[in-house]
Amino acid sequence: MRLDDEKMLQTLFWASTLSFLPAIYFYYVGEEAIFPISSLEMHHSHSLLVQVMYGANVRHNPLFNWLIMLFSGIFGWNHVLEVTRAITIFSTMGSSLVLYGLAFHLTRDRHFSLFSSVVYLGLFDVAFYRGWLAYVDPLFSFFVFSSIALLWIASRRENFGILITALVCLELAFLSKALTAYVFYGISALVLLRQHRKFLLGLPSILLHALFFLFPFAWFSLLPASGQGQRMFGEILSKLSFGEGYLAELAGFPLELLLRLSPAALLAAWFLFRKKEKLPAEFRLAAQIAVYNFLPYWIAPQSSVRYLMPIYPFFALFMSWVLWKEGRALTLKVVGAFLAFKLLFMLFLFPIYQHEYRGKNYLDAAREIAKETKGYPLYVTDVSASGLSVAGYLDALRWPRTPVAFPPERWDSGYVIAYDENPSIGKTVKTYKLGGDSLYLLCRGNACMRTGASE
Numbered sequence: 001m002r003l004d005d006e007k008m009l010q011t012l013f014w015a016s017t018l019s020f021l022p023a024i025y026f027y028y029v030g031e032e033a034i035f036p037i038s039s040l041e042m043h044h045s046h047s048l049l050v051q052v053m054y055g056a057n058v059r060h061n062p063l064f065n066w067l068i069m070l071f072s073g074i075f076g077w078n079h080v081l082e083v084t085r086a087i088t089i090f091s092t093m094g095s096s097l098v099l100y101g102l103a104f105h106l107t108r109d110r111h112f113s114l115f116s117s118v119v120y121l122g123l124f125d126v127a128f129y130r131g132w133l134a135y136v137d138p139l140f141s142f143f144v145f146s147s148i149a150l151l152w153i154a155s156r157r158e159n160f161g162i163l164i165t166a167l168v169c170l171e172l173a174f175l176s177k178a179l180t181a182y183v184f185y186g187i188s189a190l191v192l193l194r195q196h197r198k199f200l201l202g203l204p205s206i207l208l209h210a211l212f213f214l215f216p217f218a219w220f221s222l223l224p225a226s227g228q229g230q231r232m233f234g235e236i237l238s239k240l241s242f243g244e245g246y247l248a249e250l251a252g253f254p255l256e257l258l259l260r261l262s263p264a265a266l267l268a269a270w271f272l273f274r275k276k277e278k279l280p281a282e283f284r285l286a287a288q289i290a291v292y293n294f295l296p297y298w299i300a301p302q303s304s305v306r307y308l309m310p311i312y313p314f315f316a317l318f319m320s321w322v323l324w325k326e327g328r329a330l331t332l333k334v335v336g337a338f339l340a341f342k343l344l345f346m347l348f349l350f351p352i353y354q355h356e357y358r359g360k361n362y363l364d365a366a367r368e369i370a371k372e373t374k375g376y377p378l379y380v381t382d383v384s385a386s387g388l389s390v391a392g393y394l395d396a397l398r399w400p401r402t403p404v405a406f407p408p409e410r411w412d413s414g415y416v417i418a419y420d421e422n423p424s425i426g427k428t429v430k431t432y433k434l435g436g437d438s439l440y441l442l443c444r445g446n447a448c449m450r451t452g453a454s455e
Contacts, residue, residue, distance in 0.1 A: 008332050009114055015339055016121040017096075020089045022346040023132035024082050027359030031385050032134040033392030036080040039068035040395050041403045043077075049223055054380060054391075055405030061219075063175035064136045077399045081392065084134040091138035092131040095145050096120050099313040102149040103320070105156070106282045112324055115331075119323065120316035122335045125260035127342050130309055136177050137309050143173035144181050144310035148188040148289065155196035160204055167212040173310075174216060182213070184293055184310050191288045195281070253298050256305050261315055263334050268319040271326040283321045290314035358435030362386065365432040366393035369417065369441055372429065376447045377414030379407035384419055386437040391417065413445030 038053040042065055045052060051060045064087070071083045096117040103113035121127060130137055150166035153159075173181035193200055258265050279287060293311045297303040323331040354360055369378070369390070378398075380391050394417075395403040407416055407425075418440045421428050426442030 005329065005332065006111060008336070009111065009118060012118045012332065012335055012339060013114055013121070015343075016118060016127070017093060019127070019339060019342050019346055020092065020132050022351075023089065024085045026085070026350065027354045028081065028362050028389035028392060029133060029359070031388055032081070032084070033388040035064055035068060035134060035136065036084050036392050037388065037395055037403070039065040039072065039084075040077060040080060040399070041405075043069045043073070044400070044403055054383075057224075061175050061177060063172060064139050064177075067139075078396050080396055081134065085132060088134055088138040089132050091142040092121075092126060094142045095138070095313055098142070098146050098149050099316060102152065102313075103317060105153050112320070115324055115328070116317055116320040118335060119264045119320045119331070120313055122338055123261050123264060123312060123316065125305070125309070126312060127338070128345065130306060137306055140173055140177040140181070141310040141312070143169045143176055144184050145313050147173060147181070147185055148310075149313075151185070151189060152192055152285075155192055155199050158199045160208070163205065163208060167208060171212060171215045175219070179216065180307070181310075182216075183296070187293050187296075188289045191285060191292055195285065250298070253303070253305065257294070257308065260305055261312070261319075263338055264316065264319045264323065264331070267327060267331055267334060268322045271322050275326055279318060279321065283318045286314050287318040290318065361432070361434050362389040363393050365434065365439060366390050366397055368430075368432075369415075370394055370397045372441065373415040373447070377411065378404050378417070379411070379414060380404045380417040381406065381425070382417050382419040382439060384437060386434040386439055387417060387419060390432075390434075390439060411444070413447050414443070415447055416442045416444070418442050 034053060038051050038058065041052045041055070042048065042050075042062070048066070049062065051058050051062050051065055067087050068080065068084050071087070072080045075083055099120050100113045100117045103116040104110060107113065121131070125131075132138075147166045147169035150162050150169060154162035154166055170181055170185050189200060199205060258269070290311045293314075294308060297305075297307055378394070380387065382388075382391070391404050398404075404417070407414075415429070416425055418425060421440050422442065426444040427448055429441040429443045429448075432439040432441070
């Protein structure tokens with residue numbers, strides 16, 4: 001590899017890494033406030049096992065919340081959003097480093113391994129959205145991908161210590177989000193059986209997997225009778241319900257994935273079509289792990305492409321081999337141009353959007369509501385993205401006071417943050433325009449006497 005290309009590769013890697021940092025200070029986006037809200041409520045109510053939001057059990061696994069609680073306790077709960085974003089960004093970077101390690105294990109080529117990481121960090125969905133958004137997906141993806149990568153390395157080395165580490169990562173993936181961690185792992189293990197049957201079907205491996213696969217049942221036995229296990233199974237089954245528009249979704253799903261994995265996916269598809277060169281055995285395995293894990297989500301009518309994030313690194317790995325062999329220089333130029341646009345987006349375009357249209361107004365509304373409602377109970381019924389964002393800021397502003405929650409069955413005086421005007425709940429105090437949405441502050445009882453509530 002030429003010295004100029006090597007320097008460009010290193011520059012792209014570090015620039016890609018640093019380009020995520022501005023996102024830490026963005027205002028809330030979409031439903032990001034779910035985990036900051038629930039983490040703050042769990043900490044306030046000393047609930048470690050049950051994820052609580054607005055005072056209700058939402059029946060999700062809490063590892064992401066535990067990390068948010070740990071670091072918010074260190075840096076301050078008024079920085080809970082920044083902490084949550086930082087965890088997702090570090091998870092994304094963790095996936096890129098595990099990809100580097102897997103690629104180096106397969107090739108012993110540090111330049112190719114770094115190239116694979118750059119390709120992964122330059123995928124559209126990772127660079128512009130999922131890689132920094134304060135959802136659980138990057139953390140879940142990190143642990144799922146790590147478990148499969150370590151399983152592959154353990155199989156090649158016939159090393160049970162690495163296999164145990166892979167299974168620990170699998171359990172952490174489950175604790176992060178869902179039972180689908182075992183689906184990704186199981187499908188990948190079946191693919192790896194083609195080359196590593198002796199190790200994977202050996203008695204020690206079978207016993208270890210049987211032991212670790214009992215973990216979800218042990219976990220559910222620790223929880224209160226909340227039906228969390230049934231909810232997880234129900235969510236999986238709900239993805240299989242067929243309805244109107246299924247054929248359109250079936251056709252559009254691969255195209256959406258192609259765009260989310262661009263620009264690398266478009267470049268790799270072009271070079272594969274032009275050369276039709278056969279992938280080496282190890283990269284065929286990477287492609288098979290990616291494709292076979294893709295298929296269940298493709299045929300499931302209610303799936304979203306974001307559920308495939310745990311296998312993005314495997315797509316990046318085999319696409320990187322194609323691009324490394326056929327279009328390395330072009331890929332570096334395209335990724336460089338893509339990164340330049342990302343920096344423009346992260347430093348200027350998106351902050352302007354948030355300041356002028358949707359983002360800053362969430363914090364402004366929260367500050368005004370906190371001032372308006374001081375001294376009275378404050379509840380919330382708005383579960384929309386806008387309502388969650390305002391509630392997230394309110395909880396941080398009001399800390400260490402009780403977080404906002406759903407109103408009790410009976411209450412005489414106070415305020416409610418609502419999605420609609422509802423006289424049965426209270427009188428309208430003020431309406432807030434938040435982008436294309438509206439949020440209403442309602443009052444009841446003595447609280448209405450200090451405001452100009454409309455009848």
